[in-house]
Structures are given as C-alpha cells and as structure tokens.
Amino acid sequence: MRVEGAERMSNRVMNLGDLLTDAARRHPDRPAVVHGERIVSWAQMNARVDAFAHAMAGLGIGPGDKVIVQSRNSVEMFETMFAVYKLGAVWVPTNFRILPDDVSHVASSSQAKAIIYEPEFAAHADAARDAGAQIVICIGEARAGEHVHADLVAAEFGKPFRSAPVERDDPCWFFFTSGSTGKPKAAVLSHGQMAFVITNHLADLMPGTTSDDASLVVAPLSHGAGIHQLIQVARCVTTVLTVSRSLDADEAFRLIERHRVSNMFTVPSILTALVGDPAVDRYDHSSLRHVIYAGAPMLREHQKTALRKLGRCLVQYFGLGEVTGNITVLPPHLHDPEDGPGVRVGTCGYARTGMQIEIQDGEGNPLPPLENGEICVIGPAVFNGYYRNEKANAESFRNGWFRTGDIGHFDENGFLFITGRASDMFISGGSNIYPLEVEEKIVAHPAVAEACVVGMPDEKWGEIGVAAIVLQPGAEITPEQLKADLASRIAGYKIPKRFVVFDELPRSGYGKITKKAVRELLESRLAEEPVLEGAR
Missing domain, CATH: 3.40.50.980 (Rossmann fold)
Structure with missing residues (x-):
C-alpha cells in the first residue's frame, strides 16, 4: 500500500x-587527501x-x-x-x-x-x-x-x-x-x-573503517579505485595518492609505512607486482587490514605469495562496473596461504549482502550446484542500464536478472567459482575449454610468472589453445617439459598446443591482462613465424 x-x-x-x-x-x-608533500x-x-x-x-x-x-x-x-x-x-x-x-x-x-x-x-x-x-x-x-x-x-x-x-x-x-x-x-x-x-562496501569489504584509517591509491580513480575512494570519504578516511606516473612498489610501501595505511584497492596484477618486489620486505606494512583486489581472478600461486608477504589481510570481491563490484566477497579469514582440507581454493566468495546470484542456462533456467552456467545477479547495486543503448540493454537483462557474461558455478555451500568469461571460452575438437582453469595450472609451475591462454583458429580442431607466458627471472623450460608437467594435472585436451614466451603481456589501463590484446600480439607473431616459438 x-x-x-x-x-x-x-x-x-x-x-x-x-x-x-x-x-x-x-x-x-x-x-582529506595527501599527494606528495x-x-x-x-x-x-x-x-x-x-x-x-x-x-x-x-x-x-x-x-x-x-x-x-x-x-x-x-x-x-x-x-x-x-x-x-x-x-x-x-x-x-x-x-x-x-x-x-x-x-x-x-x-x-x-x-x-x-x-x-x-x-x-x-x-x-x-x-x-x-x-x-x-x-x-x-x-x-x-x-x-x-x-x-x-x-x-x-x-x-x-x-x-x-x-x-x-x-x-x-x-x-x-x-x-x-x-x-x-x-x-x-x-x-x-x-x-x-x-x-557505499553501505555494502563498508559492511562486506572494510568493516570497522573509521576516520582514523588511511587509504592508498595505486590504480586510476576513473574506475574501481574511484568507487573505493568515494567510500573512504563516507567514513572521513584520508586518501593517499602516489606521485609516480607508473607503479612504484618502493613508493607504495614507503607510503603505507609513513601514513599507517590500513586499506587499499588494487587488481591482481598490481598486487602480484607489489608483493613480488623487494620493497615488500623493506618497510613496515603491518597496518594493512583490508587489501582489496578485484577486476580479474587472481591465480592461486600469486594469491599464496601475497598472503605470505602481507598476512591474512586480503579481501576479494567479484563484480563488474555495471554492478560496481557488488556481487561476491571473500573476506580475510577465508583466505589461506596453504592448500588443505576445508580450504576453498579458487572461489571468489559468497553473495554480497542484499544481492542475489543465480547460475542460469542459455534459456534463463537456474542450474544446480556444481553445474556451470552464466552468472546472473539482481539487487540494489545493479546499474540502471546502458545510456542510449537499447540493444545492449536487451542483451544484458533477462527476466529482471543482469547477465554478467561470466561463467561459473556454486558449490554446495553457496560459494561461487568462476570458470571464465563466456566470450573467452573456445571449442577445440568439440570440447568447451575455459582458459582460466588452464592458466591456473600453467602458473603453478615454478618457472612461469604469468600466463594467458586464448583460442586460435586451427584446421584440424577448429580452435586450439595457445598460451602466451612470461617466465620467472632466469627460468628456462621447454614446451615439452611444460606439457609433461600439465599432463599430470589437467585433462589432455585442455593443454595448449602451442606456447610462446614474451617479456611482458599487454595490459589495460587498469593493470589487467587483456585477452583481446594478447590475441592480437599472438596473431602478429604468427604472421611473422608460422610456428610459434616454444618456451625457452
């Protein structure tokens, strides 16, 4: 009424x-804001x-x-x-x-x-x-x-x-x-x-945040970091801006120590770079309570390293700009630096407060636990649609649900596992392959620092997996050695048919490795060399 x-x-x-x-x-x-002096x-x-x-x-x-x-x-x-x-x-x-x-x-x-x-x-x-x-x-x-x-x-x-x-x-x-x-x-x-x-972030991501806290910005304020800093203003938290024009781990940890920074927003690639730098051991970062990472899945080996270096202060959330990150949360106490019984490896957490998630098939029907489908969401954090783009709105909403385009499943306890983007999936020999699972296994090898797998056209299989990788400093490995290692940990049809080593992988302006740019890089290399070079 x-x-x-x-x-x-x-x-x-x-x-x-x-x-x-x-x-x-x-x-x-x-x-309110500190920028240099x-x-x-x-x-x-x-x-x-x-x-x-x-x-x-x-x-x-x-x-x-x-x-x-x-x-x-x-x-x-x-x-x-x-x-x-x-x-x-x-x-x-x-x-x-x-x-x-x-x-x-x-x-x-x-x-x-x-x-x-x-x-x-x-x-x-x-x-x-x-x-x-x-x-x-x-x-x-x-x-x-x-x-x-x-x-x-x-x-x-x-x-x-x-x-x-x-x-x-x-x-x-x-x-x-x-x-x-x-x-x-x-x-x-x-x-x-x-x-x-704002209310949900304070409840789910940074509980207990007060005006005595300080927040460090290591990502552009134009997107996720801007949302994060808006939330800091709601709690009168000091925002500390870096001066360097690119990521500088020494500056970041120096500012964390100097201002007793308690929270920061980042993406997995930036977090991995920070904890992989010697500066992590030069400064006191014990003030960190909530190191929030989002924007892309974090590979398990990288997650372990971050936890060992920073302690259990990591907070993961899953979301898109359209839902302002407000889909799932994995709080610090559910992050564990070691695998073992009871540790949910690979989950991005459970549904955020006030939000509802459903795994749906192609017709919009809900799927049971452990069955992969499209991750769909409803709740107050869902945006109002795309401006002047009815076609995109029609494609993105179904029966009131926002369709994220991400593929995943729930376990029996309501924890969400993302297997990849629907657009990233490729079909090789009639089998669906989601790159994220393969990338996880590749990076678990001690010689590999980063990996990105994409589907490329192939006359025999329709598509094959091609892995662009970055090796750890001084590491050497052949494609045969890497394939042999993968054979014991992943189904044979999922193992990339080709590998190529790069000094670095292309990233978006927000530090994320982008499939589109990697595919273009590989296509360029293929045009120069019909057969991709193997890992050295």
Missing part, C-alpha cells in the same frame, strides 16, 4: 556530493569543491549534464567527482591512457557538455570539443577559448554551494566499460544505487 501523496517524495535521496560536506563539518582540519584538509577540499561547483554552474553546467574528466590521479581530479555530483550533473571519467579517438566516442555517446583535462591531454580535449563538448576546462595552463580550473576556483572561493536535489535513479556517474567486445558502453550509475554500494 502506498501512502497518498508520498510517491513524488519517496524517490528523493542524498546527493552523494554531500558526503564531502559532512566530512568537512566533522573533521575540518584533518587531512601536499596535504588538503577536509574543510579546504570542500571549499574548493564548492567554489568549482559555483563556477561550473556559472558556465551553464547543471543537473543531468555530462562532464568528461581526462586526467591522471591528482587532488583536482578527485575533487571533480564531488563538484559534479553537487551540481546534480554526471561525472564521466576516462581511462587517461585512451586515445583522442576514444574520447571522441565517449563524448558523442554520452552527449557530454564539458570536458575537464590536464594539459598533456590537449588532443583529447580537442576531440571531445569536436564531438560536441561545449565547455573546456584545463587543470593547468589553458588555451584560447578555454577556462583555467584554478582561476575558476579562486574566483568563487569562500561561497558555500547547496547541492542539487536528486532522486534515487538520477545518474551521477557514467562508468564506461572496457570495450573488450566492441565500443565502450556507458553504464549508468545513480545516486541511490551508489549509496547502497
């Missing part, structure tokens, strides 16, 4: 920008954000307008999130590594009204303007016809800004997908949805 007259009011929710307003009231003088307090950050919001409103940016941000991590980049939110506008951050043509697509598909950029990305700003963005703001020295971010802030500094009223489904963030199967799509994240995500 609905109360008469309440329908119009019932959808009103908090504007997420006011998380910063509240933090500034509660802890005005405490550090620069420390910005909560009061200073909120004042700067309010000033920028006033300035953007004066330029004609208001509720519902899309604002692209093309920038590396910085205080200013982080502040743009809250200024845009307070306006009731939509934050559209990009992976700073993308090309100007990619920004053109982002601008046109999102119908962006403005772009905020750093000077090194001038060509990206031009592309956005050519695609329809009318307002250009530079975090640095602007060109003719553009606005200088610092000048806009200075002109309005000291004026409090009242956040725009918003409803639950009002968009606040266009989270662009990676585009591994086509052009990136804008997943619409809303104020109400993200309020649930």
Whole structure:
C-alpha cells in the first residue's frame, strides 16, 4: 500500500556530493587527501569543491549534464567527482591512457557538455570539443577559448554551494566499460544505487573503517579505485595518492609505512607486482587490514605469495562496473596461504549482502550446484542500464536478472567459482575449454610468472589453445617439459598446443591482462613465424 501523496517524495535521496560536506563539518582540519608533500584538509577540499561547483554552474553546467574528466590521479581530479555530483550533473571519467579517438566516442555517446583535462591531454580535449563538448576546462595552463580550473576556483572561493536535489535513479556517474567486445558502453550509475554500494562496501569489504584509517591509491580513480575512494570519504578516511606516473612498489610501501595505511584497492596484477618486489620486505606494512583486489581472478600461486608477504589481510570481491563490484566477497579469514582440507581454493566468495546470484542456462533456467552456467545477479547495486543503448540493454537483462557474461558455478555451500568469461571460452575438437582453469595450472609451475591462454583458429580442431607466458627471472623450460608437467594435472585436451614466451603481456589501463590484446600480439607473431616459438 502506498501512502497518498508520498510517491513524488519517496524517490528523493542524498546527493552523494554531500558526503564531502559532512566530512568537512566533522573533521575540518584533518587531512582529506595527501599527494606528495601536499596535504588538503577536509574543510579546504570542500571549499574548493564548492567554489568549482559555483563556477561550473556559472558556465551553464547543471543537473543531468555530462562532464568528461581526462586526467591522471591528482587532488583536482578527485575533487571533480564531488563538484559534479553537487551540481546534480554526471561525472564521466576516462581511462587517461585512451586515445583522442576514444574520447571522441565517449563524448558523442554520452552527449557530454564539458570536458575537464590536464594539459598533456590537449588532443583529447580537442576531440571531445569536436564531438560536441561545449565547455573546456584545463587543470593547468589553458588555451584560447578555454577556462583555467584554478582561476575558476579562486574566483568563487569562500561561497558555500547547496547541492542539487536528486532522486534515487538520477545518474551521477557514467562508468564506461572496457570495450573488450566492441565500443565502450556507458553504464549508468545513480545516486541511490551508489549509496547502497557505499553501505555494502563498508559492511562486506572494510568493516570497522573509521576516520582514523588511511587509504592508498595505486590504480586510476576513473574506475574501481574511484568507487573505493568515494567510500573512504563516507567514513572521513584520508586518501593517499602516489606521485609516480607508473607503479612504484618502493613508493607504495614507503607510503603505507609513513601514513599507517590500513586499506587499499588494487587488481591482481598490481598486487602480484607489489608483493613480488623487494620493497615488500623493506618497510613496515603491518597496518594493512583490508587489501582489496578485484577486476580479474587472481591465480592461486600469486594469491599464496601475497598472503605470505602481507598476512591474512586480503579481501576479494567479484563484480563488474555495471554492478560496481557488488556481487561476491571473500573476506580475510577465508583466505589461506596453504592448500588443505576445508580450504576453498579458487572461489571468489559468497553473495554480497542484499544481492542475489543465480547460475542460469542459455534459456534463463537456474542450474544446480556444481553445474556451470552464466552468472546472473539482481539487487540494489545493479546499474540502471546502458545510456542510449537499447540493444545492449536487451542483451544484458533477462527476466529482471543482469547477465554478467561470466561463467561459473556454486558449490554446495553457496560459494561461487568462476570458470571464465563466456566470450573467452573456445571449442577445440568439440570440447568447451575455459582458459582460466588452464592458466591456473600453467602458473603453478615454478618457472612461469604469468600466463594467458586464448583460442586460435586451427584446421584440424577448429580452435586450439595457445598460451602466451612470461617466465620467472632466469627460468628456462621447454614446451615439452611444460606439457609433461600439465599432463599430470589437467585433462589432455585442455593443454595448449602451442606456447610462446614474451617479456611482458599487454595490459589495460587498469593493470589487467587483456585477452583481446594478447590475441592480437599472438596473431602478429604468427604472421611473422608460422610456428610459434616454444618456451625457452
């Protein structure tokens, strides 16, 4: 039963920008962001954000307008999130590594009204303007016809800004997908949805987080790390930004020791690089309580190494940008550095609070435990659909369930195991092969540091598995030796027919090894050499 007259009011929710307003009231003088020697307090950050919001409103940016941000991590980049939110506008951050043509697509598909950029990305700003963005703001020295971010802030500094009223489904963030199967799509994240995500992350991923904590950023704020830092603001947690333009393990561990960092968000490849660096043994990292990794499965051998180096502070979550990571959680006490009875090796955890997962067949029917199918999910964290893309929406939703495109199964106790992406699966000799299982087995060999398996065309088998691998420093192994090792641990038809060694594997802007890029790399090598070289 609905109360008469309440329908119009019932959808009103908090504007997420006011998380910063509240933090500034509660802890005005405490550090909000630390970037090198620069420390910005909560009061200073909120004042700067309010000033920028006033300035953007004066330029004609208001509720519902899309604002692209093309920038590396910085205080200013982080502040743009809250200024845009307070306006009731939509934050559209990009992976700073993308090309100007990619920004053109982002601008046109999102119908962006403005772009905020750093000077090194001038060509990206031009592309956005050519695609329809009318307002250009530079975090640095602007060109003719553009606005200088610092000048806009200075002109309005000291004026409090009242956040725009918003409803639950009002968009606040266009989270662009990676585009591994086509052009990136804008997943619409809303104020109400993200309020649930914040609460859920604090409950499931970082319980007990308070203003006495500190969080280190080692990934771009444009995607998962941005969600993580939004949650830190909700608890008045200091955010520490690295200065290095690429991952620097020594800097990361030095900052962890100096600021007594208690939590951080990362992806498996970054975490593996951090714990594999000698710096892990040079600094005190005992303050770490929640080292959260997501974005891709973490190979078991890499997981063991991280646990042995950092202790049982690892937290895994599984999710997509469309569900803002809010599908499963594997908390620290369920991470074990050793295999043995009762240890669930390979699981990404159980369903997050308030979320429901179902394994479905091709027709949408639920499957029993231990049977592989598509992982589908419903709950308050599921996004509002893709912006202006009805085809993608029709393909991604079925009977109310969001279809992740990932394949997996439950065990008898409700723990989820991912076997791979539906798009990654290939068929060799009539048998379905999911690369993740094979990659796990390859990397378990002490000579192998990384592995990526893809299906490649073959006249006899239709497709065959080809493994791109990176060896441990100084290691040597032949394809025959590796195949012999695999033969005792995996079915013969799953063993890759060919292996090729690379010094490194291509990664996305967020540190993940991408199948698409690896396949292109292998195709290029095949064009040069009809038979792939074996592992040395």
